[in-house]
Amino acid sequence: MSANPVRSNCARPHRCSLDTRLAAMARSPLTRDLTPEQHRAFDHHVSSWSWGVDDPIQVAGEEVDGSYLLVAGRARITRDTADGRQITVDIAAPGDIIGPLQTHSARAADSAWAMETTCGLFLPAAALGSVVTDYPAVGLAIIRLQQERLAQGRNREIAQATATVEERVAATLIHLDRKLGQTRRDGSRLLQVRLRRDDIAGMSGTTVESASRVLARMKKSGVIDSGREWTAITDHDALETLVPRS
Numbered sequence: 001m002s003a004n005p006v007r008s009n010c011a012r013p014h015r016c017s018l019d020t021r022l023a024a025m026a027r028s029p030l031t032r033d034l035t036p037e038q039h040r041a042f043d044h045h046v047s048s049w050s051w052g053v054d055d056p057i058q059v060a061g062e063e064v065d066g067s068y069l070l071v072a073g074r075a076r077i078t079r080d081t082a083d084g085r086q087i088t089v090d091i092a093a094p095g096d097i098i099g100p101l102q103t104h105s106a107r108a109a110d111s112a113w114a115m116e117t118t119c120g121l122f123l124p125a126a127a128l129g130s131v132v133t134d135y136p137a138v139g140l141a142i143i144r145l146q147q148e149r150l151a152q153g154r155n156r157e158i159a160q161a162t163a164t165v166e167e168r169v170a171a172t173l174i175h176l177d178r179k180l181g182q183t184r185r186d187g188s189r190l191l192q193v194r195l196r197r198d199d200i201a202g203m204s205g206t207t208v209e210s211a212s213r214v215l216a217r218m219k220k221s222g223v224i225d226s227g228r229e230w231t232a233i234t235d236h237d238a239l240e241t242l243v244p245r246s
Contacts, residue, residue, distance in 0.1 A: 006193065051119070159171065159244070
């Protein structure tokens with residue numbers, strides 16, 4: 001059995017350094033249009049939080065009074081189904097926003113769980129109005145993020161009704177590669193996250209058994225390589241051909 005090639009993270013929660021926080025702001029869609037000076041000013045509006053493996057960042061149904069900008073680590077975003085199951089709907093990476101971007105408290109639609117040592121910046125809902133006033137670029141970014149979330153939800157529903165399991169799994173791997181892919185010496189793209197089969201199944205809107213069969217075929221044909229909690233894309237062009245075209 002091959003060793004898991006996904007990079008290990010430190011084991012203990014800790015506060016993120018200023019340099020780490022500023023780097024996350026520079027790449028986050030919420031704050032990347034701000035200047036470096038504005039990033040430093042924005043830092044005064046947020047507080048730093050950290051979590052250990054499997055710690056809850058937010059829990060669906062609970063009242064939350066702000067959102068988190070993920071700075072380091074990975075978080076599994078899950079949703080409860082009508083039949084009592086919990087499915088993965090996305091993997092959050094540094095720069096992503098967890099929680100509702102609103103000026104008042106709201107119930108969390110999804111849960112978020114730290115997959116490794118993770119830290120984030122908490123922006124209180126009560127401060128969001130003044131932040132948007134001070135930094136109009138943040139207001140525009142929030143509009144774009146809300147539009148993207150709506151589009152993703154709509155595309156997920158359409159894919160569920162019209163795309164095959166293979167197409168949905170391929171689209172999930174492409175999505176994760178864009179967010180988490182790291183090029184290795186052999187040219188393959190390692191998804192830099194401890195990824196379970198049920199994560200891929202949930203994000204693809206299918207069962208673990210169906211996702212596993214598709215992934216096994218992809219591995220046999222040389223499109224991917226994989227092991228326990230890791231996946232690498234070995235033939236990106238072949239994978240792209242499996243993604244349905246809109």
